Each structure stands twice: as C-alpha cells, then as structure tokens.
Amino acid sequence: MAQTGLPTTGITTVSDRGVADAAPTTLVGGIPHLVAETTPEQAQTDDLLRVAEILDLAGVTHWLLRRANGRPGLAIDRRDRARAFEALTAAAAAEPWAARRRGGVELPLQGDARRAFGHRDAATLYRPRVHPNGTFTLGHTTGIRLELWRTQGGVITAPHANALTRRIIAVDDVTVTSVRRYGRTWRTLEGMFTPGAGEFTEDVDLVFSWVDGSSSEFQRERARRMSRYVVGDGDDHAARYRHVDEIRYALRSVHMYAPWIRRIFIATDSPAPWWLAEHPKVTIVRSEEFFKDPGALPTHNSHAVEAQLHRIEGLAEHFLYANDDMFFGRAVRPELFFTPGGVSRFVESGVRIGVGGPAPHRSGHDNAARVNRALLEERFGRTITRDLEHCAAPLRRSVMYEMEETFADDFSRTAAATFRSATDISVTNSLYHYYALCTGRAIATTEPRTRYIQTTLQPGLIQMQKLLARRDVDMFCLNDGSTPEVDEDVRERVLRETLEAYFPVRAPWERAEPVSGRGGEASSGAAPLAVPGALIPG
Template identity: 35%
Template sequence: MKQIVKRLLPRPALRAAAYRLPLRQRVRIAKLLVGGPSRTRSTGSAPQAGGPSPAHAWHDNLQTVTGLLEADGVDYFCLPHTDPRRSAVAVAAEHRAQVLRLLRGRAAEDTVIRTLDVAGRRVSPQRCAVVQVYRSAGGAANLPLTLDAYACEIEFWSTVKQQGWQAPRQVGPRNHKVGTVVSVDNPTQYVAAARLSAFVPRDAEPRYRSRAVYAEPGPNDVQFPIDVVYTWVDGDDPAWRSRKAQALGEDEDDSFAGLATNASRFTSRDELLYSMRSLHAFAPWVNHIYLVTDDQTPSWLDPTSPHVTLVSHKEIFGDVGVLPTFNSHAIESRLHKVAGLSEHFLYFNDDMILGRPVLPTQFFFANGVAKFFPSSSLVDVNPPAPADAPVDVAAKNNRRLLQSRFGTQLYQKMRHVPYPLLRGVLEEIETELREESHATASHQFRDRGDLSIPSSLAHYWAHSTGRSVPGSISHVYIDLGRLVAPIMLARLVRQRNVDVFCLNDTNSAAGEMDEQTEMVRDFMEAYFPFHAPWELSGRMDLTQRTAEPAVAAPVAG
C-alpha cells in the first residue's frame, strides 16, 4: 500500500500534507485518486440495492436458458461448469441455428448474448461453439449486476458413432471436470443445483435436467453442511455499558484488562450487517448462521428468520465461567457448546467480510480435513512479559501447551480471516485442557492466563492430530486508525479483488469516531447495496424466478 500511495502522490510533501488533513477531507481525496470504473468487473460485482444476489443470478440465467429451450422443444442437459459461478447446458450441434434464432426472437430485452469459441473469444454466430447468456441490470458505482460472472453457457455437442460402441456418444467442445464424452443412452436425471455448482445453496429445489453421470458427487465435492458462527456485541447499548463498568470496577488487574477494553474495540459500525450480507452474496452455500451475543439483538435482524439463530452467552457457558463476560477469549472457548452447530463451521468476527465469491473447498477438503491460514507475523520466542499485548500472551500460553502435548513449536500467528473449525477438536481441547479452558472462560476480561482457542490453538491442535493443514486465502487487513485507510477502502471497493477483507480499529482517536463511522458506512453501502433475507428491511427468495418479457434481444457476434 505504501507503493500505491507513492504512485498516487509521488511527492513526499503532497503525502505529508494529505496525511495532515482531517479524515473527511482525506476520504474525499481518496475517492478522487482511486475513482473510476472497476477493472475487474467480472470477478464478483455486488448486487444492486434490493436486487438479487449472485446465487439468484446463477439460477435466473440457467432458468432463462432452460425455459426457452423447453418451450421450443430443444433437447438439452445441464452439466457442471469448470467455473462454479457459471452454469453450462449441452445442446446437440445440429440445433445451433435453431437455438440462435430462439435467443434472437424470445430472449428478454435485458438478456445479453455472446457467441464464443472454445477459448472464450468472441466469434461470429456461424462459427461459435458456445453461447453465453446472462441477464444484465445496473448496479451501484456503475458496476453491472452480473456481467458474465454468473452466466449460463450453451455448448454445442457433436454426436459421434464408432464401431464397437453400444450407442453413439455426444462429445463436448471443451473440457469439464466430469468429462466431455457421454453416451446418448445415459439416462436423463433431474439433479439439485448443488450437483452442478458448489457455489449455490444445497437446496432440494429447484432441480435441473441433467444426465445420470452428473448426478453423483465427486471425490472433491464437499457434501457436509458448513455453518457460520459470529460473536457480536453492541457496545453502544446502555445496559451492556453498565454491566461492563460494574465488572471492570471489580477487576483486579486493571492495567492488563485496560489494554483490551478500549472503547474502539466494542464500537459497532454495523460491520455485522455487512459481513452477513457478504455471506448472502458470496457464500450462499452456508448451511446456517449462529449469532452469539450477551442477549443482544441487532436492530436490523429479524429474530424469526430461519437462516439465523440467536445464541445467548448463558446457553453456551452453563455452569462454567463467569457472566457477564467481556472477554472474547472466554466467549470463544465455549463456541462448541452452541446447540445444533455442525461439525464443520466457520468462525467469523464481525469485522471479517467476504469480498468476492468463495467456495467450501477454500476452507475444507471434501474428506473433512480443515484448512488454516498462517500469518507471516510471528509470536516472539520469549516467555510472556508484562509489556506483551493480551493477544500475544494468549499465543504464548498456546505454545506452552502445544509443546507439552505434542512437542511442537508455535511460532506463526493466524491471519485475521474466517477460521475453519471442527467442533470435535474444540470439544477435545476442553476435555484434555479442562483446567486451562475453564480458567479462560472464567475471566471476565482478558487475562494473562487466557488461551486463544478458535483463532489459534485449535488449528495447531487439529494439525498435530491430522485434521487440519495450512491453506491460502487472498485477504487485506485495513486498520481504520491508519492515515492511509481511506485510500485502501476506495481502492478495494473499486477493484473487489480479495476473498476476505477486515476492517479493524485498534485505537482510534475519539474525535474521529463519527467520521470513521460515516466513512465505513459509505464504503459498505457501495460494496453491498442490497438486503439479505434475514434483515427486517427486506427479504428475497434465492430461487424465485424473475418474469421474462417476450422482447427480442440481438445476438452479439
């Protein structure tokens, strides 16, 4: 980012002057410097306000194509695309002219049609091997809703006969993960959308016409449910503030607790709202969301939503620990006690936000093994010291226990991205480290005896027992207190080129809180200008069909 700033403001005097400006003016400068159209539009542009999500667009584009083909009596079958964000439909090559005429005459006005060769290059309709079809609609910040990212692609398959074959075979024009040669007598079978793409939800309906060969999952297809758990606090709630003040007044280690009780740590800028919107847009395959709170409910959340379950601290602590608690380590030590939680789940802080479509395989292997994401930041090799930050003390406590249990050295921190976790590993840690785990749960504020279990210890524990391996994920971390934060936000909303981003506030000046909140809200609304189904302000059925007006659309050559 330093190089980016130098390129945008090449003279040191300009950079120094810009950094001395008030936050509001720096935000304006950032928008001017990094403004303009996105260069990566097809990698996950956000849905428009009140409009469909990418998963909805995937269904809608596929249903647009299959509906037209069925209405005209054209035989077809659906198959998995190599890009999970797209769908593919196979049609016999001899029907190419008929399909093109059908698209010209009956596709909706907002349908974009592109004729391509096998390499994805634009060619004339007479030479095309693939026709790309997608519904287009305007989005925020001049970013189209779908472009080609969630398109349906019609492939023209050849029929080949050969001596020794029991039946002719259909051969596709390009490679697919299951195969591009299918016998014509392979039975027709209707399959769930999840059989065609790992990106869409694992719903039973709607089902799509396919072939039996595509109906069974492959060895790399994740078949188990993956839940999401959030921990969240509304730091502006007067009742919560009163509980915190009373508990803090009784804390015996004010100096250490004070390092972790800065007001900015508990300030809510509705990050949770946008983080959950990012799940709706970019991880629609998530099975269920659990929100762990101190009996607080976000003002925008519909508590009756079937997609989200509110979990009280009382439910997961039971007779262990001390409540109320203001120690994230303590709360995290009890996540495996969430009733109904699946074995495989992702733990999100509310400041962890998906930036583009992600797949289950970015977090778990199909055989159930989890991934973890080590950071380049290191835990220093010295014992805990009075000057150490709470997070570093917990990491050193983790290291001591791992050395004792497995004879391994913990030296890397974890990236601040969603944590793939196994419920069984967390249960095992509580069983084998009962004293240390329950001690962590008993600390109302961060304590020198804390363990950081889901964010560090559990990953190394799982790795040492063969249940987790290192992975990689594209991410960016933005400290809102840094002078360069406005430029980083402006660049991110323009390019949308990371899997995960995190907005954190380590120790901002009190005078900038309101302006920071406005800056974050402007950024988030530009990135996620829509409503998720669990918000009180709007609902949406992912698979609901959009009406198709019978308006002609030209075929692009």
C-alpha cells in the same frame, strides 16, 4: 440431441417457475443492464432457468451439465443451433442479453445471437445486472455456458470437458437420466451430479461473535466491572466494542458469497439489532445457553466466549468462526475451508508471535498466543511462530471437545476470566488450529486471498477504496484499531459507505421497512453512495 439416438423417452423437464415480470433496465458504460437487487448465485440461477425456458419454448432439447468448476451449463445438439439462435435473438429484443466466448470477446445477443457465438461451439450467456445503488454489477462470471455438441459416427464431441466427461464421448457409454435442480426437472447424463471425490459435502455452520458496544447499559456495566481489573495493552480501548453495524454487512456477505452455509449463530449478550427479523437460518445465542459454567457470567472476554462455542446446541460438527468485522469478499466454496475428508484448512499470517512469555503489559491477543505456544510445546515438543490471518476460521466441534478434556484447567480458567487476562488461551485464534495440525485434523494453507485493513489509519481509507474497486479477495477484515489517525466521524462515514457499496443486497433476515431515527443508521434503501472508486464509469 434427439438425432443422436440418446434415450430421452419418459424424461419430462418441467419448470416450477412462471415467467417473471420484465425488470427495469439502465445503461452502464453504454451497455443495457437489468436493474436488480440479486446475489451472484440468484443471478446465475435466474439466467439458467431463463435460457432453459427459451429453449423449451423453441422446442430445443437440452441437457443440464455440471462444469469442471462446479457451475451449471447447458448442452444442445449442434443441429438445433438455428432454432436456438432464433429464440435467443427474440429474447434479447425484450431484455438485455450478452454472450462471452473464449478469448474474452463479449457481444450483445440483440439482433443476431449467431454472431455472438462466431465459429465457436460454446459461449457464456448472461443478463448484465446493476444494483439500484449503482455500485454493484454482475456480468459474465455469473453466466450460463451454452454448448453445442456434435454427433457423428457414434461419437459425441463437446467443446469442453465437464465435471463428468471428456470432450470426446462414445454414444454407447452415455445414459440419459433426470435430475431435480433449481426448482425443476432436467435431462442430464447419469453421474453428472454425483458428488466428486474432491468435494466436501457435510453441513457447515458459521458462528459470529458480536457485541453492541454502543449500548449505554453495556458501557455502564463494563465500566463498573472493569474498575476492579488491570487489563493488557489496548484491551480496555473503546475500539474493541464500538461498531458501525458491521454485523449486518458480515451477514450480507454470507448471503451474497457463501449461501451454502447451513445456519448462522450470533453469539452475543446484546439486544438483537433492530433490523434483524426472525429467520430459520439466523439464531442469536446467549452466553448462558452455551457456557459450561453459567456462574462465570457475565463476561466481557472474547477468549472466554470462544472457548465455549462448541457447546452451542444444534451447531454442526464442521463450522466457521468469525468476528463481526470479517467479511467474504467474493464467492467461496466449502473446500476453501475443509478437505473432502473434513480436515480443516487454516490461513497462516506472515506476522510472527514474537519472543518472550506472557506479561501484564502485553495485549490479551499477544499473551494468549504465548500461552498457546507453551501448551503446544509441552504436549507435542513443537513450537508455533505465526499468527493466523484475520478471516473466517474452520473448526470441528469434536476436536474442541477433545481439547477441552486435554487442557481442562486452561479452558476453565479462561472461561472464568471476566476480562482478558495474561493467562488466557485463545482457542479459535491458534490453539485449535495447531493442535489439530499436530494431530492430523488440520492443515495450513495460503490459498485464500485475504486482506487486513486498519480503518483508523490514513492508509486504511485508500485501501478500502481499492478493495471496493477490485473485489479480488476471498475474505477481508476491516479492523477498528485502537490508535486512531483518522477523525472518528470520517472513519465511520467511509467505513459505512464502503460496506453498503460492497454488500448492497439485503439478506432475507433483514426487516424490509425503512427505519429512521436510530442513531444515524443508514437504511437499506439509501440513495446511491458517493464512494470514491465505487462509481460506475460512464
């Protein structure tokens, strides 16, 4: 927009990145795709930087925008469109590029980028990608919208409003500045990247609880200690501890769909998985590091562990808690879990807690819900009727410390219970969230799309196939029920293949070298998977 009179003097846009080597390509449904192992955010950033580089080399001035949905975009003067289209056409001759414009029309840039824009002044540019295993593709949803801005009579007309401006902007109201983003300096409009009132900007950590139930040492110790206890329905079942490396894929789901998470803590007393390398973002914490009374250890009670999580050293004030069978299914933002003021958003389930009090024949989960209900009724004169969805739950350390003082005996009793008991509280399942709700620190929401699948039931196999094909939920849980209808070998194979197909992008904390002979563990470099519903149509 040099002709508009917008001030640009003194602003230099410089990339810190060199031009990457050309990636291999393949046809998917007859359309050329880059073959790449990349996350959605990485793909979006790479395409943004590549489009900017193309425009820079063509001498086309551009401005970095923040779209209304928070994604990046670029704007150029409409009078520079011929040079921009020529440069994009040349780039598309060397690698696959496509454009999507309003109305859902998608066309390749190859041959003539002008044709892809048609008569419109905006289009989303992207390089289609497919993971080497053939089960994961990225398209226009990670693309970069390029906008052609018109200037006439001291007024700028943009094709879309963005995070800062309306479509119609007075030139005199605009101040051009620079911003550092994505490894380079950009021209932009002043205020474009100032956080909005609707954004949550504090650090968020995530805590996973995990147990390696396949460990022979764990099984011996648990059996020895359990011989002295009577536990509730299902609480002694092997399903509570067996696993098929779900934690690896739960961590990959963070890498792929929630990269804004600051740190990940894995609360476990099991040996670290063989594939987990040292990484500043992932920390294993042992029970003795955060239990208030280490004399209560060892423990085989998840309720006890969950009642002590706020004591993890270095944990952010705002954090999410999840089990290792809970996954992010698509890109999520912090605002799904916290309001801009830090109020947590928890997801209620349609499942009712049910009537009656705690009893030895009930499961630990059902008993804890009833104990929680009694405590909340006593304190607030209100009852709770619903369970929470099986998905990542938001919490605040300060509220948990407050609860530990308010319900001191209940926290201490639960932390001291070696196995689940009929007197446990369940802090992270419902007690925290309804306590915070009653004190103005939480709200219930049904906004996130969630899915709960019992992988040991016959319908669960079909549900996993649909989940993989659609990829349309924010979070899901693949639970190992304690009443199996499916042969364990079949269940394990389908579950492992589903997870590898859904989350094929290796995280930076995974060891790169393939390892064999580890109980049938699939390596990250496994061959393409024959998962029903996961194959790319020809």
